[in-house]
Amino acid sequence: MTRWFAGVVVAVTLLAAPGAAQDSARRWREGRAAERRGDPAAAIAEYRALIDGDPTGRLATRARRRLEVLEEPVGREREALGALLEARQDPSRERIQALEGALEGYPAGEVRREARNLVASRWLALGEPERAAAGYRRLLAEGGMTDLQAERGRAGLARSLAAAGDPAGAMRVLEEAGDGGALLDTLAAERRARVGRGLSVAVLALFLVLLAWRTRFRVLDGLTRRGASLAAWTLLVPLAIATAYDAEALDTFALLATSSAPVLLGAAAWGRHARNRRERWLGAATAVAAQVAVAYLVLVERGAILGVGW
Amino acid sequence: MRRVTLLLLAASLFTGCGDDDGASPDSGPADAGVDAAPAPRDLGQERELTVFDYVPEGCSGTVRTPEVVEAGMGGETLGAAPTPDHVHVAIGEEASTTFAVNWHTDLATDVTQILYGLDEDAVDAADGATDEVAVRSGHTLVYETRYETLTDSLDVRIHEVHVCGLEPSTTYYYKVGGPGAWSETFDVATAPVLGSTEPWTFAASGDSRNNTAGVWQLAQRQILEAGADLHVFSGDAVNLSALQTEWDAFFEAREGDFQVQDALARIPFMVSNGNHDNLRVNYLAQFAMPQDISEGEGGQGEEWYSFDYANAHFVVLNDTVEDDATISGPEADWLRADLAAVDRDVTPWVFAVHHRNLYTCMSSHSPSGQLRTAWQPIYDEFAVDVVFQGHNHVYERSRPIRGLTATNEGVVAAEGAGGEPTFEAPGGGSGEPSGTLYFTAAAIGAPLYEVSDACPTTRAAQGVANYLMVDVDDRSITFTARNIETGAVIDELTYSK
Numbered sequence: 158m159t160r161w162f163a164g165v166v167v168a169v170t171l172l173a174a175p176g177a178a179q180d181s182a183r184r185w186r187e188g189r190a191a192e193r194r195g196d197p198a199a200a201i202a203e204y205r206a207l208i209d210g211d212p213t214g215r216l217a218t219r220a221r222r223r224l225e226v227l228e229e230p231v232g233r234e235r236e237a238l239g240a241l242l243e244a245r246q247d248p249s250r251e252r253i254q255a256l257e258g259a260l261e262g263y264p265a266g267e268v269r270r271e272a273r274n275l276v277a278s279r280w281l282a283l284g285e286p287e288r289a290a291a292g293y294r295r296l297l298a299e300g301g302m303t304d305l306q307a308e309r310g311r312a313g314l315a316r317s318l319a320a321a322g323d324p325a326g327a328m329r330v331l332e333e334a335g336d337g338g339a340l341l342d343t344l345a346a347e348r349r350a351r352v353g354r355g356l357s358v359a360v361l362a363l364f365l366v367l368l369a370w371r372t373r374f375r376v377l378d379g380l381t382r383r384g385a386s387l388a389a390w391t392l393l394v395p396l397a398i399a400t401a402y403d404a405e406a407l408d409t410f411a412l413l414a415t416s417s418a419p420v421l422l423g424a425a426a427w428g429r430h431a432r433n434r435r436e437r438w439l440g441a442a443t444a445v446a447a448q449v450a451v452a453y454l455v456l457v458e459r460g461a462i463l464g465v466g467w
Numbered sequence: 468m469r470r471v472t473l474l475l476l477a478a479s480l481f482t483g484c485g486d487d488d489g490a491s492p493d494s495g496p497a498d499a500g501v502d503a504a505p506a507p508r509d510l511g512q513e514r515e516l517t518v519f520d521y522v523p524e525g526c527s528g529t530v531r532t533p534e535v536v537e538a539g540m541g542g543e544t545l546g547a548a549p550t551p552d553h554v555h556v557a558i559g560e561e562a563s564t565t566f567a568v569n570w571h572t573d574l575a576t577d578v579t580q581i582l583y584g585l586d587e588d589a590v591d592a593a594d595g596a597t598d599e600v601a602v603r604s605g606h607t608l609v610y611e612t613r614y615e616t617l618t619d620s621l622d623v624r625i626h627e628v629h630v631c632g633l634e635p636s637t638t639y640y641y642k643v644g645g646p647g648a649w650s651e652t653f654d655v656a657t658a659p660v661l662g663s664t665e666p667w668t669f670a671a672s673g674d675s676r677n678n679t680a681g682v683w684q685l686a687q688r689q690i691l692e693a694g695a696d697l698h699v700f701s702g703d704a705v706n707l708s709a710l711q712t713e714w715d716a717f718f719e720a721r722e723g724d725f726q727v728q729d730a731l732a733r734i735p736f737m738v739s740n741g742n743h744d745n746l747r748v749n750y751l752a753q754f755a756m757p758q759d760i761s762e763g764e765g766g767q768g769e770e771w772y773s774f775d776y777a778n779a780h781f782v783v784l785n786d787t788v789e790d791d792a793t794i795s796g797p798e799a800d801w802l803r804a805d806l807a808a809v810d811r812d813v814t815p816w817v818f819a820v821h822h823r824n825l826y827t828c829m830s831s832h833s834p835s836g837q838l839r840t841a842w843q844p845i846y847d848e849f850a851v852d853v854v855f856q857g858h859n860h861v862y863e864r865s866r867p868i869r870g871l872t873a874t875n876e877g878v879v880a881a882e883g884a885g886g887e888p889t890f891e892a893p894g895g896g897s898g899e900p901s902g903t904l905y906f907t908a909a910a911i912g913a914p915l916y917e918v919s920d921a922c923p924t925t926r927a928a929q930g931v932a933n934y935l936m937v938d939v940d941d942r943s944i945t946f947t948a949r950n951i952e953t954g955a956v957i958d959e960l961t962y963s964k
Contacts (some may be wrong), residue, residue: 159728178636182666186940215636215656219668226692241954248955275953303723305681309952312680333783337681339914 158162181207188223193457195243197227197235216446230268241272257292270299270306277313286320293317312340319344354411387421409455416451420444473886514611520765524608526605526631527558531758531767533751537609541579541626541645548573549648551626554717554732557755558697562658562776563635566735567755568605570643570650571718573773578645579605579626590640591652603630603886610748612711623711625752628779633661656696659777661791662813664941665776668694670734673701673822673857673909674933675717676743683912684720684727686951697776698734699783701857701909702741702822709747714824714848737774741822741857742787746770756783763797765789770796773805779939780814782806784821786838797839802842806849815898815964816939818847819854826865826877826905836875843871843903850899852888852944852964855935857909861918862933862948864958866926868903886926887962898942898964908935908948927958 187204203229204220211217230238237259244256257276264267277292293314297307311334315327324344331341424444431437519538521533534536552568559567568581581603586588589599596602605628614621622705626643633639636659642649659665670690675683690698705713737756744750751766757767766785773782782805788794809817824833825843846854847869867888870878871919880902881889888900905924910916910932920928932951937944 178665182940185666187659189938213638215638215659215667215696216665218638218654218656219696222692222694245949245955248953271954275955278950278953279955305685305722309680313952339677 170340175210178214178444181211181214183211185220188220192223192227192242193246195239195246197230197242201227230266232264233262234264234266234268237268241268241275244272244275248275248279250279250283253283265299265301267301270296270302273299274306274310274313277317279369281313281317281320286317290314290317290321308334308336312338313334315344315391324348350411413452413455416455417448420447420451423447484798485589486591495772499874519606519608521606523629523631525813526560526565526629528758530606530627530629530755531760532606532608533610533748533767533769534609535610535748535752536622539606539608540629541604541607542577543645544577545574546573547647549576549578549644551644551650552728553715553753554643554650554653554728555718555754556653556655556733556735557737557757558658558735558774558776559629559757560631561661562697562735562774563660564629564633564657565629566633566639566655566657567629568641568643568732569625569626569753569755571753572624572626572644572648573610574622574624576624576645577607578648579607579628579643581605581628581630581641581643582649583630583639583641587640587652587654590642594646594649603628609788610751610752612747612749615712617707621711623749623752623806627755629755633657635858636663636665650732655733657737658696658753661775661777663777665777666938666940667696668919668936668938669699669776670695670934670936671699671701671820671855671906671908672911674703674860675700675771675912676706676713677818677914678716678912679721679914679932680952681720681722682910682951683717684722684725685718686911686932686934687720687727687730688722688725689949689954690934690936690952691733692947695734695936698730698736699781699818699820699855700736700738701820701855702739702740702787703743703857703909703913704738704750708741708744708749709901711749714753716747729961733811737781737783737820739783739820739822740766740770740785740787741859745787746785753860753902761797761801763793764801767788775814777939778814778941779816779818780806780809782817782819784819784842786821786823786835791837794837799841799845801936803848805847806845806851809849811850816944817849817851818939819851821854822857822860824856824907825854825903826868826922826924827856827859827861827863827907828915828919828925828928829859829861832916839875839877843868843877846903851903852900853869853946854903856905856907859907859918860910860913860916861928861930862910862935862957863905863907863925864927864946864948864960865905865924867900867904868915869902870923879924883962885960885962887960890964900964906935906946908933911951929957931957933957 184203184207188200191199191203191387201224204224204393207220208217240259244252253276260272261267273292273296277289277296280292281289293310297310297314311330315330318327318330324347328341328344424440427440428437431440491806514536516534516536517538518532518534520529522529549572551572553571555569557567559565567680582590582593582600584600588600589597593600605626607624607626609622612623612761613619622625628643635657638654638656640652640654642652644650659667671688705717709715718727738754740746740750746766751769757772757774759772760768764770770785771783773780782802784798784802786794823838825834825838827834866886867882868877869880872878882901883889888902888904890898890900911934915930915932918928918930933948934951936947936949943963945961946959947956949955950957
């Protein structure tokens with residue numbers, strides 16, 4: 158370090174007397190309090206005074222960062238910023254309602270977009286998804302957003318539609334925009350789970366009906382007691398595991414059970430018609446291969462494995 | 468046959484139930500644990516590895532690299548793309564008088580310098596040391612990593628420089644690189660002097676992996692604009708730590724005219740190891756941390772560490788270990804010794820940061836009984852104020868907890884109306900809290916989970932993208948959790964000791 162540089166450091170240290178540090182701390186606290194009550198002008202004044210009093214201090218750096226946020230909007234937009242800061246601090250129903258009512262009077266721009274986003278998001282959190290969806294639609298109509306802002310807006314709209322009982326509409330919003338991601342995956346998984354659960358129940362009911370009426374229809378005549386146990390195992394165990402595990406596993410196991418049922422029924426039918434030991438072994442080998450294939454396809458479809466080698 | 472079937476059925480029913488103790492660190496939901504998949508071959512297996520250590524000029528501690536394919540002091544070579552990127556700052560030693568910077572360049576560039584001073588214009592204009600601008604040199608290293616897939620490989624060049632002998636609570640301007648190839652100029656402030664009662668602020672977050680809808684860069688912008696002095700991160704920066712493309716995305720994320728480097732190069736970013744980071748060389752080589760190697764510790768002393776900031780002491784722990792016995796053995800021993808050495812009159816606030824949860828109200832990522840058994844008695848003994856956890860992509864705040872029942876459940880301690888701990892001697896003495904608060908602020912990009920607040924130890928919980936701002940003002944503290952997507956406050960707690 159050069160002597161000159163060391164001198165500057167010493168001089169700055171001497172200038173930054175304890176009194177200056179205390180004054181900076183006081184002004185920082187005042188500035189923060191002004192922001193919390195939605196008064197950007199007062200906060201700006203405090204931060205400006207802080208920087209003037211201790212320009213190289215740590216708190217001056219922080220004050221400059223706050224000024225970059227607070228000084229960019231001017232006029233009505235700064236008024237909007239005040240309302241936004243206040244609503245962020247206290248996002249109660251009343252405050253959000255008031256902000257929503259004032260939005261149209263604010264100039265278009267970043268602050269109004271952020272305010273619209275806050276309003277829509279809060280309506281969703283407050284259990285009013287239709288109102289939230291309307292808010293997100295107004296946000297998306299604003300324009301001037303970054304790609305990621307638009308993506309988050311569409312995600313909010315999709316969440317609102319799903320909460321309002323329109324999952325198909327939610328998926329349409331995401332698919333039309335080409336948005337993938339976790340939300341679309343979740344919605345798709347929920348749809349698969351609904352279909353999978355329905356199919357599982359249907360297959361299980363069919364199996365039980367066939368079992369009860371086996372004498373009349375002679376469909377499962379070839380099914381021995383051991384075979385029936387195996388069938389029950391194949392169908393019921395995945396569902397039992399799914400029930401004891403989590404939502405993601407439920408989808409996987411429900412689909413696995415549903416997909417395994419035709420293999421099982423086919424194998425039973427083959428066994429009934431097999432004429433000798435060789436044909437029974439051939440049927441068993443085919444059934445095992447088919448079951449492995451089914452399991453593999455199900456796991457790939459559910460993302461549990463990525464493909465061969467993983 | 469029937470007996471076997473019944474046994475299998477019983478075993479199946481228990482699959483996925485119970486605590487995750489004893490499981491691999493990567494156990495959990497389907498999206499966790501991918502990093503545990505064995506790589507096609509061990510990194511660096513076919514190349515000779517080296518470790519380089521030195522004491523940076525003006526500093527007191529030894530800096531050591533992890534095991535890498537090349538390491539040494541910076542040279543003078545500029546490659547084809549020598550301009551630094553991924554610039555980020557951290558605390559390597561005493562926070563009030565030092566800072567450390569890491570950055571990345573092309574492989575050929577080995578020049579590793581920093582220019583710094585108090586005058587932004589002077590630093591901006593300098594191409595070397597001047598009367599107003601000082602220069603320091605640092606070390607550089609090359610590590611081998613997978614790049615886009617687990618079957619390719621790439622050498623990555625990282626630079627690190629430590630600046631010591633600075634003034635407390637002062638803003639410095641700096642740029643890194645070398646003559647003719649400097650980064651832009653950034654500002655960083657040193658911490659207040661140890662024990663200071665000045666107000667200061669830090670952010671606590673975790674789990675940026677996957678970066679859903681650009682939440683990571685959005686949060687970084689908010690944290691910078693909020694004026695944070697420090698950022699503690701509870702792990703899982705990326706999903707597959709072995710892939711450099713994921714780290715590139717982590718450091719290069721941007722939205723509009725803001726890139727995360729704008730925040731990471733200005734606010735010291737202190738990381739802990741998550742199960743997705745997995746102590747890979749990528750993680751160890753790209754972040755500077757205090758290095759004080761203790762018995763049984765790996766990662767060249769970066770597996771666990773502590774540091775002071777103003778009137779607070781931080782311990783940063785690793786709960787993703789190769790051998791589970793480490794947690795209750797050498798790491799617990801170190802934790803106890805470290806906390807025993809804390810002078811609560813100087814640093815009345817004590818915070819712990821690590822990845823997995825002692826307390827959470829998520830059933831699918833259940834709390835770790837192992838961590839409770841190993842670490843909570845130490846937290847209790849030394850009256851740790853707050854533990855910042857990650858792992859569960861939600862926001863949660865516990866009630867004050869002190870003690871464990873015979874079944875390893877936390878005992879809720881005396882609390883105030885807002886769920887804050889009570890103090891036997893408010894405003895005086897060392898102010899020992901009735902219990903420790905356990906926060907989970909761990910959704911700064913990772914896919915969200917669902918969470919409940921119905922557990923007896925849980926005070927608040929929400930499944931939203933979030934980070935936590937902590938304002939420390941002498942003996943008062945305010946925790947403000949914000950929804951990243953809206954900036955709205957989702958939880959707030961203020962109390963004094």
